[in-house]
Amino acid sequence: MKNGAILFLGLFAALGASWAGIVVGSSTQFGALAPYYDQVADQSYPNGLAGEAARGQLVYRDLNCASCHTQQVRRAGFGADQARGWGERQSVARDYIYQPFVQLGDSRVGPDLANYAARKPAAPDAAAVYRLLYAGQGGMPAYAFLFEERKIVGQVSAQALPAGAGVTARPGYEILPTPRAQALVAYLLSLTSPYDYPEAKAAPAPTAEAKK
């Protein structure tokens, strides 16, 4: 190789090929996926994030929760995702079309959250999520900086965390979630896979011939 021009053109061809093949190719294929309209229910799926949940996703992003939590359920028979109650079907591209910042994640130090609000056996409620964020649990560190301790004026406010299970405020004080915590919890509780898209249905078990 002596010719600089050939090297130069080759380099750009190399990058351009992979870009065209993977990025542009899949972009034309599923970059503009339409929501799925269910005639029976007269509804389109998925739905966009509500305002507070969308702000919560920004909190999720700036704390980089994706460094420990994925948001993708693999198909039954490929890992134990569904057996762990993380979802009842495989996640598909259509699930994410309205998420401004897709947080698939690549590490499962903690459990998957794709279907957090509807997880089995027991779906979490807001109070439980606040407590988990404030006090931490097991491998999940406490995110106490998302809360503030405030002097009780008059009555205890409705949003205050109930005492017990790791939540202890000084006497005369109450622990309140900051707007960031509220947004984050709204986001976490919006995480569901509400609809079984046709492409998400499990493929029939491969025949013995097709298996190898």
Place this chain on the structure above:
Amino acid sequence: MTPNDPTFQPAAQTDEELLNAHEALLAKQPDDRAHYKLMPLALLFFFSGLILFAATYLNRYSGHFDKTIYDENALPTDHNVEVKIDPVVFGKQLFASSGACVTCHQASGQGVPGTYPPLAGSEWVNGPDERVISIVLYGLQGTVHVTSKSFNAAVMPSFGPSGFNWSDEKIADVLTYVRQEWGNKASAVTADQVAAVRAKDGAHTAWTEPDLLQIK
């Protein structure tokens, strides 16, 4: 400075020598000494093997480059099956949707005596297809006799172009449901039938009983 002095590694050849030696390697004829060399052959075999594997694997597990295939074992025929909607299930949902049939005719299909006529056992519902399609598409006003009782208090609204503007499928499905529920045993209505009536009557106004009875 010895070669093993960690603080300084002497150069064993100059840059010029480096360039010259490697240029000479490329310039020489590949078979200049007719020596059998294992390495190039082994590498070529290895490369061919990888290409073979790549091609085979890609061919088998590409999922036919289909955007709906998420399981690499699947074939496109497994998917793309059109989703079948059961007209009775859909029709029931439409019947019960807010502002629609259930408001007047009730979930039991009995209507309200004296005000809203019943659908269960109604000779209109179980009568000719076109009649009942016409009623739903364009509505009905004036006195109507159902199961030998007279109703005049209410107006049946149009679910077609001048009213709720339902699609042919929706009207067909809700009629199919109504005609098979509460002991009714009339035939199913298809979207094509509804489309035919719609095409024939265009922007018809609400029907009256005598006009409807003309339809056989």
Place this chain on the structure above:
Amino acid sequence: MISASAPASAADSGVVEAYGHRPLLFLAGFALFWLVISGFFALVAGIQLHAPAFAAGCSVMTHGRVVALAETAFVYGWLGGIGLALTLWILARLGGEPLRAANWIVAGAAFWNLGVALGLVGIAAGEATAIPLLELPLPVQPLMLVAYGAMAVAGVLAWTGRRRDVMFASHWYAVAALFLFPWLFSIAQVMLLWFPVRGTLQALVAGWYGQGLWTLWLAPLALTAAYYVVPKASGKVLPSYDFASLGFWVLLFVGAWTGGRHLIGGPVPAWIATIAIVAAATLLFHYAIVWVNLRHAHGAGVPLKFLGFGLSAYVLGGVLDALTAIRGVAEVTQFTYFSEAQHQLAFYGAISMMLVGAFYYALPRLTGRPWAWAGLVRAHLILTGIGVVALVIGLGGAGLVQGTDLNNPAVSFAEIAAHTEGWLLLATAANVILLLGNVLFLINFFKSALCPFYAAAVKSYRGEAALEAAR
């Protein structure tokens, strides 16, 4: 085998470095600084894996942010800086002319490191993008791009202005790294941050960028150095040099196709993962050629020891990439510490070790004098060698345990944490060792590269003082 007859050290230094050594030392010095910084954050992040409450009280030290800080400082601060410094130096050496546009290097290096510093502050403050390997906050990224361009100008000038028309393997890799990074970086910026694509395409573009960063920028930077230093220090020609260009083109054309490697079983159509798997397997050919050509790296001398280690890690990493791309294996290793082990093997074990080896070779030629302390060089070699091996084994072991446990729904997360704790402690110990080794490296660098300037400055000051006194 052709062997150079006489040691070439006498004729081997001088004119080439005449204009380039200070900008390159400036760039390399900052890179070393970021290496130590990233080591600190990596240690904190590692401790948090087995002691989640560690330093979790403030938002800056949240695990997610610390991970992003460590990665950014390591990839953009350390690998980018040192790789670029060495690449520019090698292009100048092979071109046979002093570096031109040295001022551009200084300006570019200043803004590049400013960008890294601002980026780290931004990440700590919560402005990270949460995209692996592209964590730098959005406003910093254009600055980094321009700064990189300024430095690359000097490299391109050294390439086009080379004295002879011949091109050596290092040339190909160097030119590839110089040209491809800006394109890759700007495409990723536009498609992920300025005008984000929709849905899981984001994850795919991020994957393409991450693999591209590795195969089209970092690996070429390291191979530029390896292909140059190994024959220079060993005195031998590359044994299968006629295959080297094939290996180069395979890396470039196939490398970035592995972009869907981390999306196996994920919410993208199956063909994306299949192509990534096929690409990872085909890439084995590249690793085979690099191994065959550079096997002389395992020779005497500190630079060759580092390079040999890095090369082994590079090839081993390639084999592991191909193995874990197999769907049955990915089912276990995906989403676990094992991926992290592979990441460390590739970035730390392979790229960083090769660049360190080349830097041990280059610095005496840039400063005109040997490294200051032989003991520190030896200690650095031993500590990083042990550290990388322990880190990869610790994370790899933890990953296999974690992966097996995750696939058994009866095992709770508390039990997984208990099962992996021992392995993670080993990884933390490794992080301590690595940090210690890199601090020694930094100290040795200061003594070797900066003290001579200081001594010269003192001498000239004293000289003037003496003149003053004599007057």
